[in-house]
Amino acid sequence: MDTPLRPAPRARDAAAGSRRAPRVLVVGAGFGGLTVLRALLQAGHTDVTVLERADEVGGVWRDNTYPGAACDVPSSLYSWSWAPHPSWPRRYSQQPDILDYVRGVAAAEGLLPHVRTGTAVRRAVFDEGSRTWQVTVETGGRTEVLEADVLVPAVGQLSQPVVPALPGLDDFAGPAFHSARWRHDVDLTGKRVAVVGTGASAIQFVPGIVDRVGxxxxxxxxxxxxxxKPDRAYTRLHGAAFRALPPTQAFGRGLTRAISEWLNRSFTHRSVLTPALRAAWEVTLLVQVRDRRLRRRLRPDYPIGCKRVLFSNDWYPALAREHVEVVTEPVAEVLPHGVRTADGREHAADVLVWGTGFAATRFLETLEVTGVGGADLHEVWGGKAHAHLGLAVPGFPQMFVVYGPHTNLGGSSIIQMLEAQAGYVVQVVDALAAGRVECLDVRPEVAEAFEAEMGSRLADSVWTQCSNWYNDGGTVSTNWPGLAREYEHRLARVSFTEYHDLPAQPAVPARTRETAS
Known part of the structure; x- marks a missing residue:
């Protein structure tokens, strides 16, 4: 039977000094994992290790190196609140500058000694006897099992590239790669390039390569x-002002946050911003694309905001170039030297680039996670991820999914959400360290109530009105239906009554174990 969680006696707090410090394993050294690591270190918790499969920190900004890669949130807001950067070269920074920022802050904050790179997590199993997570990792072909009291998967929603399972996929004779795995060794000069997909990555790399291809x-x-995209290069005066007068940069961050919250609200409530965005799009399309037939092909057939609204000053001009063709027929088959569309037409190509996005709704797909009673996380989710506050899943004690279900934002900086989640995790680890709790598992009825709330609030959102990467089967599982500040408020103080303390399981006598085996 579940043991209700009650505040522990103060005498227990006094004895906390004799307790073993909670051990925390974080999976992923992108913005999410590093945010949690820094928050825990700041709170005095030092037994924290971040497991990173790649050779360095950086997450999506390490992986996505395609031409033109940049952020569509101003850098004043797309940065840690505790690490303002007065030397951003642009209002909307590009991939190399963002990666340099992540590396620099990680080094300056003393985070790197806690990161194990080249370490892939294969599985995580909750051991009910010890009430710990047993995490199997592989480093350089060597396998070992690490033990943790708290497990924090922070692999993000945009880490697993998707390539459609088309007939003939392996038959293409030339180079074929996803935008998130860009082949810089492939010379595109004069080549016939086929690009599949017109999402957030494609609108950046297509203009980035259009002048090179044949x-x-x-x-x-x-x-x-x-x-x-209201982008601009910052001058030396900007940098000097930001360094000499930090409130000038803080003001820009605050203004950007206010505008982005307005945009967030427009996706779930009627707002004057929606028609304003549509008007801006109409004018942009009319001015930048003079060919009427091409304009017709570039007109969306769904409400604005249902799919991600994109920001670019050179996407439409790139498509209007004479050597570029936009095809709206679906790709039906990959051929050795091109692709065939559903109308039977063959399109010759020397290089094939997939701009087909990520498996955003398939949370933790690369991890095998086993909880209480041998429950498999992906079977529990049944294809639709859910977690209380986007963090905690019943039956998986003291596992907190950073950037989990219902934590993505339609029009703002995810780093705000990550910082709120990190603060929440710190409160849990504080309670463990002080002996106020033993092993927390979120109550099923609490998680169910949160999921019902999300379903109700998202039902009338614009994201349910078309097929997009936010939803799977018509149900939105990725996005938060409110403002970032609401999420921050809800995570500011852990409600421990929403959890029960998982009772310790009695040790199994050696003779019994032998008989069972």
Whole structure:
């Protein structure tokens, strides 16, 4: 039977000094994992290890190196609140600058000694006897099992590239790669390049390579809404002002946050911003694409905001180039020297680039996670991930999923959400260290109530009105239906009554174990 969680006696707190410090394992050294690591270190918890399968920190900004890769949130907000950077070269920074920022902050904050790179997590099993997580990792071909009291998967929603399972996929004779695995060794000069997909990555790399290729065919399943990007290069005066007068940069961050919250609200409530965005898109399309037939192909057939609204000043001009063709027929088959569309037409290509996005709704897909009673996390989810506050799953004690279900934002910086989640995890580890709790498992009825709330609030959102990467089977599992500040408020103080303390399991006598085996 579950043991209700009650505040422990103060005498127990006094004895906390004799307790073993909680051991925390974090999976992933991107923004999410490093945010949790820094928060725990700041709170005095030093037995924290971040497991990173790659050779360095950086997450998506390490992996996505395609031409033109950049953020569509201003850098003043797409940065840690505790690490303002006065030397951003642009309002919307590009991939190399963001990666340099992550590396630099990780080094300056003393985070790197806690990161184990080149270490892939294969499985995590909750041991009910010891009430710990047994995490199997592989480093350089060597396998070992690590033990932790708290497990924090922080692999993100955009880490697993998706390539459609098309006939003939392996028959293509030339180089074929996903935008998140860009082949810099492939010279595109003068080549016929086929690009499949017109999402957030494609609108950056297509303009980035259009002047090099000999011909380009862009295969569009659905047209995106693309509005102007108010970008600009910062001058030396900007940097000098930000360094000498930090409130000037803080003001920019605050203003950007306010505008982005307005955008967040427009996706779930009627707002004057929605028609304003649509008007901006209409004008941009009319001015930048003079060919009426092409304009018709580039007109979305769904409400603005249902798919991710994209920001670019050179997407439409790139598509309007004479050596670029936009094809709206679905790709049906990959051929050795091109692709065939559903209308039977063959399109020749020397290089094939997949701009087909990520498995955003398949949370923790690369991890095998086993909870109480041998429960498999992915079977429990049944194809639709859910977690209380986007963090905790019943039956998986003291596992907190960073950037989990219902924590993505439609129009703001995810780093705000990550910082709120890190603060929540710190409170749990504080309670463990002080002996106020033993092993927390979120109550099923609490998680169910949260999921019901999310379903109700998202039912009328714009994200349910078309097929997109936010939903799976018509149910939105990725996005938060409110403002970032609401999420921050809800995570500011852990409600321990939402959890029960998992009772210790009695040790199994050696003779019994032998008989059972």
């Amino acid at each position: 011909a380009m065919t862009v295969f569009q399943r659905s047209a995106p809404y693309v509005v102007p």
